[in-house]
Amino acid sequence: MxxxxxxxxxxxxxxxxxxxxxxxxxxxxxxxxxxxxxxxxxxxxxxxxxxxxxxxxxxxxxxxxxxxxxxxxxxxxxxxxxxRPARPEKPLIPYTVEVAALDQPGIVNSLANFFARLHINIEALDTETYPAPHTGAPMFAVHMTVGIPADAHIATLRGDFLDYCDDQNLDATFEPVRM
The missing domain is CATH 3.30.70.260 (ACT domain)
Structure with missing residues:
Protein backbone atom coordinates (compact mmCIF):
# COMPACT_ATOMS: atom_id res chain seq x y z
CA MET A 1 0.00 0.00 0.00
CA ARG A 84 -3.54 7.74 6.31
CA PRO A 85 -0.35 6.09 7.57
CA ALA A 86 1.50 8.23 10.12
CA ARG A 87 4.90 9.58 9.19
CA PRO A 88 7.23 9.96 12.18
CA GLU A 89 8.99 13.31 12.50
CA LYS A 90 12.30 11.51 12.93
CA PRO A 91 13.47 7.91 12.53
CA LEU A 92 12.41 5.53 15.29
CA ILE A 93 14.00 2.27 16.42
CA PRO A 94 11.49 -0.34 17.63
CA TYR A 95 12.24 -1.84 21.05
CA THR A 96 10.43 -4.58 22.93
CA VAL A 97 9.71 -4.11 26.62
CA GLU A 98 8.69 -7.10 28.75
CA VAL A 99 7.63 -6.63 32.37
CA ALA A 100 6.45 -9.17 34.97
CA ALA A 101 5.44 -8.49 38.55
CA LEU A 102 2.99 -9.40 41.27
CA ASP A 103 -0.36 -8.11 40.07
CA GLN A 104 -1.22 -4.69 41.49
CA PRO A 105 -3.20 -1.69 40.25
CA GLY A 106 -1.36 1.04 38.34
CA ILE A 107 1.46 -0.90 36.64
CA VAL A 108 0.41 0.01 33.07
CA ASN A 109 -0.15 3.66 33.99
CA SER A 110 3.22 3.87 35.70
CA LEU A 111 5.01 2.37 32.68
CA ALA A 112 3.09 4.66 30.30
CA ASN A 113 4.08 7.65 32.44
CA PHE A 114 7.76 6.66 32.32
CA PHE A 115 7.78 6.56 28.51
CA ALA A 116 5.55 9.62 28.03
CA ARG A 117 7.89 11.76 30.16
CA LEU A 118 10.69 10.83 27.74
CA HIS A 119 8.53 11.50 24.65
CA ILE A 120 8.67 7.82 23.64
CA ASN A 121 5.59 6.46 21.89
CA ILE A 122 4.04 3.15 22.93
CA GLU A 123 3.17 1.53 19.61
CA ALA A 124 1.67 -1.72 20.92
CA LEU A 125 0.79 -2.99 24.37
CA ASP A 126 -0.56 -6.34 25.60
CA THR A 127 -1.16 -7.42 29.18
CA GLU A 128 -2.24 -10.58 30.93
CA THR A 129 -2.68 -11.95 34.41
CA TYR A 130 -1.77 -15.49 35.39
CA PRO A 131 -1.09 -17.54 38.53
CA ALA A 132 2.58 -17.94 39.45
CA PRO A 133 3.88 -21.50 39.10
CA HIS A 134 3.98 -23.42 42.39
CA THR A 135 2.57 -20.61 44.57
CA GLY A 136 -0.45 -19.49 42.55
CA ALA A 137 0.26 -15.84 43.44
CA PRO A 138 -1.47 -13.44 41.01
CA MET A 139 1.07 -12.25 38.42
CA PHE A 140 0.84 -9.53 35.79
CA ALA A 141 2.77 -9.41 32.50
CA VAL A 142 3.17 -6.53 30.05
CA HIS A 143 4.55 -6.80 26.53
CA MET A 144 4.98 -3.57 24.60
CA THR A 145 6.70 -2.20 21.57
CA VAL A 146 8.00 1.35 21.83
CA GLY A 147 9.50 3.66 19.18
CA ILE A 148 12.83 5.04 20.41
CA PRO A 149 14.09 8.14 18.57
CA ALA A 150 17.21 7.20 16.61
CA ASP A 151 19.20 10.00 18.27
CA ALA A 152 18.45 8.73 21.81
CA HIS A 153 21.35 7.34 23.86
CA ILE A 154 20.10 3.76 24.19
CA ALA A 155 22.48 2.65 26.96
CA THR A 156 21.39 5.55 29.20
CA LEU A 157 17.71 4.95 28.41
CA ARG A 158 18.03 1.22 29.12
CA GLY A 159 19.82 1.93 32.42
CA ASP A 160 17.21 4.50 33.49
CA PHE A 161 14.39 2.11 32.61
CA LEU A 162 15.90 -0.83 34.48
CA ASP A 163 16.60 1.42 37.51
CA TYR A 164 12.97 2.56 37.40
CA CYS A 165 11.81 -1.08 37.26
CA ASP A 166 14.03 -1.99 40.23
CA ASP A 167 12.47 0.87 42.22
CA GLN A 168 8.97 -0.38 41.31
CA ASN A 169 9.83 -4.06 41.99
CA LEU A 170 9.22 -4.99 38.34
CA ASP A 171 11.19 -7.67 36.51
CA ALA A 172 11.89 -6.29 33.02
CA THR A 173 13.75 -6.60 29.74
CA PHE A 174 14.39 -3.84 27.20
CA GLU A 175 15.67 -5.11 23.84
CA PRO A 176 15.61 -4.11 20.15
CA VAL A 177 12.91 -5.79 18.10
CA ARG A 178 14.42 -8.69 16.20
CA MET A 179 12.93 -9.44 12.82
Missing part, protein backbone atom coordinates in the same frame (compact mmCIF):
# COMPACT_ATOMS: atom_id res chain seq x y z
CA UNK A 2 1.30 3.46 -0.86
CA UNK A 3 1.88 5.85 2.04
CA UNK A 4 -0.52 8.31 0.39
CA UNK A 5 -3.39 5.83 0.15
CA UNK A 6 -6.31 6.22 2.51
CA UNK A 7 -7.37 3.32 4.63
CA UNK A 8 -10.13 2.62 7.09
CA UNK A 9 -9.55 1.93 10.78
CA UNK A 10 -12.31 -0.17 12.30
CA UNK A 11 -13.00 -0.98 15.93
CA UNK A 12 -15.63 -3.53 16.83
CA UNK A 13 -16.83 -5.32 19.94
CA UNK A 14 -19.58 -7.71 20.85
CA UNK A 15 -20.39 -11.04 22.41
CA UNK A 16 -17.76 -13.63 21.54
CA UNK A 17 -19.10 -16.45 19.37
CA UNK A 18 -17.81 -18.98 16.87
CA UNK A 19 -17.75 -17.69 13.29
CA UNK A 20 -17.59 -13.99 14.18
CA UNK A 21 -14.13 -13.45 12.67
CA UNK A 22 -15.08 -15.40 9.54
CA UNK A 23 -18.27 -13.40 9.06
CA UNK A 24 -16.58 -10.05 9.58
CA UNK A 25 -13.54 -10.78 7.37
CA UNK A 26 -15.74 -12.24 4.61
CA UNK A 27 -17.65 -8.98 4.36
CA UNK A 28 -14.40 -7.03 4.15
CA UNK A 29 -13.21 -9.30 1.33
CA UNK A 30 -16.56 -9.06 -0.47
CA UNK A 31 -16.20 -5.27 -0.45
CA UNK A 32 -12.87 -5.57 -2.27
CA UNK A 33 -10.80 -4.39 0.70
CA UNK A 34 -7.62 -5.87 2.16
CA UNK A 35 -6.79 -6.30 5.86
CA UNK A 36 -3.45 -4.54 6.40
CA UNK A 37 -3.16 -4.77 10.20
CA UNK A 38 -5.38 -6.24 12.89
CA UNK A 39 -5.60 -7.13 16.55
CA UNK A 40 -8.39 -9.36 17.77
CA UNK A 41 -9.04 -10.88 21.18
CA UNK A 42 -11.68 -12.54 23.28
CA UNK A 43 -11.72 -10.86 26.68
CA UNK A 44 -14.09 -12.02 29.40
CA UNK A 45 -16.67 -13.41 26.98
CA UNK A 46 -16.50 -10.33 24.77
CA UNK A 47 -14.84 -10.05 21.36
CA UNK A 48 -12.76 -6.98 20.51
CA UNK A 49 -11.22 -6.03 17.19
CA UNK A 50 -8.99 -3.23 15.94
CA UNK A 51 -8.24 -3.34 12.23
CA UNK A 52 -6.90 -1.24 9.37
CA UNK A 53 -8.11 -2.11 5.89
CA UNK A 54 -7.08 -0.69 2.54
CA UNK A 55 -8.67 -0.62 -0.87
CA UNK A 56 -9.64 1.61 -3.73
CA UNK A 57 -11.73 4.65 -2.91
CA UNK A 58 -14.92 2.93 -4.09
CA UNK A 59 -14.13 -0.31 -2.19
CA UNK A 60 -13.65 1.62 1.05
CA UNK A 61 -16.87 3.58 0.41
CA UNK A 62 -18.74 0.32 -0.24
CA UNK A 63 -17.46 -1.14 3.05
CA UNK A 64 -18.32 2.04 4.97
CA UNK A 65 -21.87 1.94 3.59
CA UNK A 66 -22.25 -1.71 4.62
CA UNK A 67 -21.02 -1.21 8.21
CA UNK A 68 -24.44 -0.56 9.82
CA UNK A 69 -25.87 -3.77 8.37
CA UNK A 70 -22.69 -5.73 9.24
CA UNK A 71 -22.95 -4.48 12.82
CA UNK A 72 -26.59 -5.55 13.05
CA UNK A 73 -26.07 -8.96 11.38
CA UNK A 74 -23.09 -9.86 13.60
CA UNK A 75 -24.25 -8.20 16.82
CA UNK A 76 -21.28 -5.84 16.98
CA UNK A 77 -20.76 -2.24 18.00
CA UNK A 78 -18.61 -0.81 15.20
CA UNK A 79 -16.85 2.51 14.67
CA UNK A 80 -14.83 3.43 11.62
CA UNK A 81 -12.63 6.28 10.49
CA UNK A 82 -10.63 7.05 7.36
CA UNK A 83 -6.91 7.49 7.97
Missing amino acids: SNDTESLVITASGEDKIGLVEGFTRRISESGCNIEESRMAALGGRFALLMRVSGSWDSLAKLEARMPSIAEELGLSITQQRT
